[in-house]
Amino acid sequence: MFTLTGIRNPVTTAADRMNAVEDRIERLQGQIGRGERFTRPSEDPAGEARAALLARLDARLVSEGRAIDRATARLNLAEVALSEGAALLQRARELALLGANGALSESDRAVLAVEVRGLRAQLLDLGNRRDEAGRYLFAGATDGAPAFAEDEDGRIRFAGWAEGPGAEPAGIRGAAVPVGAQLFGPDDSGAFAAIDRQLEALGETEPALRETAFDDALRLLVESHDRILDATAGVGAALSRLESEAERVASSRLEAARGLAAAKGLDLTAAIAELEALRLTLSASQEIFGRVAGNSLFDRLG
Template sequence: MRISTQSFFERSAAGMGRLQQKLFQVQRQIGAGTKFLTPSGDPVAAARALGVSQSLAETAQYAASRSRAGQSLSMEESALQSATGVLQNVKTLIVQAGNGTLTAADRGTLATALESQFAELLGVANSTDGNGQYLFAGFKGDAPPFVEQGDGTVNYMGNAGQRLVQVDVARQIAATDDGESVFGAVQGSAMRVPAAAAGNGGSGVFSNVSVADGLNYTVTFNSSATYTVSYVAADGTPVAVGPQVFTPGQSIAVAGLTMQIDGAPIAGDVFTVQDATSAGADVFQAVRDLIGALRVPATDAAAMAKVLNALSTADVKINNAHDNVLTVRSAVGSRLAELDSLNASGEWRNIVDQTYLSELQDLDYASALSEFAQRETNLRATQQTFARLQSIALFNYL
C-alpha cells in the first residue's frame, strides 16, 4: 500500500494533535486540582457534587444562624444574670428594712438604695444586643420596651413576640424572650401573695401565711374583735365564713387558709391572700411600692404596721420575680446548650460532606502526574519518530 507524502503528514499531524490535546487536558486538571473540568467530563459525579455543594452551603448558613442566635442568647443570659443580682440585692435590702431598730431616716436611706436598684433593673430590662435591637422588646426591637412614666410606674411598650431563628433543617429556636414574660410574669409554682389593704387604719400585722388550696382569700374585720373570711369556691360559689372571734396572735384557720395577725386591727381593715398573678406580677411596681412604703415616716403603731406589711408583701413578690428570672435564665441556658449540640452535629455533617465532595471531584495528583509524564513521553516519542520518518528519502542512499 502506497501512502502519499501529504497523507503521511496529515495523519502524523492529527495523531500528534490528539496526543497534545490529551496532554493539555491532564495539565489543566493538575492546574485546577479537579477530576473533571466541565460537567460533561463526568455527568454523574458532577450532579452528585452539586448536591453535596448545596448541602455544604445550607450547613454554612445554619451555622451562621446559630452563631447569631448564640450571640443574642449569650447577651440575654448576661442581662438575666445582672437582673438576678439586682433582685438578690433588693431581697437583702428588704431584710435590712425589717429590722425593728431602724429609724425613719434609716428606712429613707434604704429607700434611696432601692431607687438605685430600681434604675439598674430598668437599665437591664432595656438592654440591647449590640446591634441596636432591644433584647426584651419582642418584635418591637427598635424602641426601649420599658418606659418609666412621670408617676414612677413602668409601662411595657414591647409585645409578646419571640424572634425565632432557623438553626437547623427542622429546628427553630427562640433567640430572645419578651420583657413581659421576664419582668412581668411568675411561674405556676409561685408563692401566694399576702397583703394588707392600703386603707387599713389599725396596727394589724400578718405573718405565717399559708394556703392549702388554689383559692384567693379575703379577711375583713367587722370590728376589732371579729372578722369574716370570704372566698370563691372551686365551683364558683361565693363563700363567707364569719363573723369569727379574733384573738391577736392566734392563727386564723378557715377552709384552706392559715394566717396569723398580730396587733390591733380595727373595723374595715382588710387582708388578702391571692395567687401571684392576681396580686400583680410586675417586678418594677413591686419595687416602687416598697420604696413608697419606706419613705413614709412611721410615727405610730398603725403606720409601722403598714411598713411591716408592705415589706412582707414585697418580699414574696420579689422572691416570685427572682424565681421567674432564674427560670427564664435556665431556659436560655438550655437553648445555648442545644446550639452547642447542633454546632457539633453540623461540624460533623460538614466534615462528612467535605470528604464526599473531595472523593467526587478532587484530583489524585500522584496518578495525574504519572499520566502527564506518560502522555508527555508518548508525545515526545511520536514527534521524534515523525521527524525521523519524514527525513527518509531514496536520494539519501544514492
Template sequence: MISRVTQQTVQRSTLANLQLNLSTMAGMQAKMSSGKKITVPSDDPAAASDVLRLRGELRTQTQYVRNADDGGSWLTTVDTALQSSLSALRRARDLTVQGGNGALGTSSREALATEIDGVRDTLLAQANTTFLGRNVFAGTSDAGTAFTKDAVTGRYAWTGTAAGTVDRRINATTTVRVDADGAVAFGDDAAGDTSVFALLDTISTTLRAGGDATASLGAIDTRMEKMLTQLAGVGARHGQVLTAQTELKSTQLTTKAQLSGIEDIDLAETILQLQAQQTAYQGALGAAAKVLQPTLLDFLR
C-alpha cells in the same frame, strides 16, 4: 486489494495523533493547576451531578451554622442579662430585709432606699439589653427600648410584641426561640402585672416613709421565680443550639470529605500520569520529525 498509503496520509495521521497527545496533556495540566478532576460537566456528568448536589447541601449546612451561631449569641446575651438581674434582685431583697429593722433611723432608711433605687435602675438597664441593635426582651418589636416609664403616672410599660418571637432555624425541621419574654421576666404595669421596677419604687417609698418594707418580700420572691423560669427556658434552648452546632460541624466535615472524594485529584497519581504523557508526547514529536522530513526534492530524485 492493498490500500495505497501516501506521504500526505502519513502526515495527516501523524499530526492528528500529535494533536490528540497535546490535548490529553493540556487536560491533565488543567487538572493539576485546578486540583479538580471535573473542570467541565462533560468530564463526568454523573460525578458533576453529585458535586452540584453536595455543594447545595454544604451551602444549606453553612447557613444553618450561621443561624445557630447567631442564636447562641442571642441566648448568651439573654442569659447574662437574666443572671445579672437575679443578682440585683437578690441584693434588693437583702436591703428590704434590712429595712424591716425597726431600730433604723431616718438616714439609714434613706440610704437603703437610695440603694434600692440604684438596683431598680440596674434592672431597667438589664431589661433593655440589646444584641446588634435589637432588644432581646421585646420580641420582634422595633421600639427603641423594651421598657419605658411614663413620666406622669410613673408606670413601666413593656413595648414588646407578645406574639412576635425571634426564632432561628438550626436544621431542616427545627427552629429555636432565641429571645425572652420581657413582660414575664420583669412584669408589665400596663398589662396589670406589677413590674419589678414599680415594686422596687414601692419599697423605696415605704422605707422613706418609715413603713415596713418587708411586706413586699413575697412579691420579690414571685418576681425572682418568674426570672428563674425564664432563665431555665433560655438554658434549655441554649443547650439545644450548642448540640446543633456540634452536629452541624460534624455534618459539614462529612459533606466536605464526600465532595473532596469526588472532585479532588490524586496529586501523586496525576503527576505520574502527566510525566508519562509528556514522555509519550516527546516520543511522538521525534517520530513525527522523521516522518515529515521528506521534501519535494526527495520525490524528484
C-alpha cells in the same frame, strides 16, 4: 506509488496521535494546577451534578450556621444580663429584710430607699439592654424600641410584644431570648412592681401598713428572683442545644467538603504519573513522526 482506498496516510495518523496526546497533556496540566478533575460539565456530567448538589447543601449549611451564631450571641448576652438581674433582685430582697426591721429610723429607711431606687434604675437599664446590632434583647418582635418604659404614673410597663428572633432560619425553634414579660413578670406583680412596693414600704410611716407593704414586696421579690433563675436555666438549655446544632452543621459541612473533593477532586499522584507517561509517549511519537515524515518526503521526491 499507489494508495489503497480507506488507508490513511501514515503522516496524518501520526500527527493525529500526537495532537491527541498533546490535548490530554494540556488538560492534565490544567487539572493539576486547579486540583480538580474537570471544570466543564461535559467532562464529567455525573460528577458535576454531584458537585452542584453538594455546593447547594453547603450554602444551606452556611446559612444555618449564621442563624445559629446570631441566636447564640443574643442568648449569651441574655445570660449575662439575667445573672446581673438575679444579683440585683437578691440585693433588693436583702434591703427589704433590712428595711422591715422595726428598729430602723425614718432617716435609716430613707438611706435604704436611695439604694433601692438605684437598683430600680439598674434593673430598667438591664431590661432595655441591646445586642451587638443595637436591637433590644428583651423587647421580643418589636426589638427596635425599648422593652420597658415608664407610664404617666411613673410605673414601669412592658412595651414589647411576642417572641423575639431566634434560630428559626436554621430550623431550630425555642432558641430565642425570652421576652421581658416572661423575665420580669406582669406589670402589676413583677420585678418592677415589687421594687416599687418596697419603696412604698420604706416611705410608709404607719408601722402596720409598712409591715404589710414589706411582706408584699418580699413575696413579689422572691417570685421575681425565682422567675429570673428559671429563665436563666432555660437560656442555658437553649445554648446547649445551639451548641449541639453548631457541631452538627460543622460536621455536615466537613462531610459536604469531602464529598465535593471526591466528586471534583484530583488524584494528584496518579495525574502526575500519567502526565510523565504522556510526555514520554509524545517524545517517542515525535521521533516516529520525524522518521515517517522523512520517509514520505523521500518517496515523493523519488
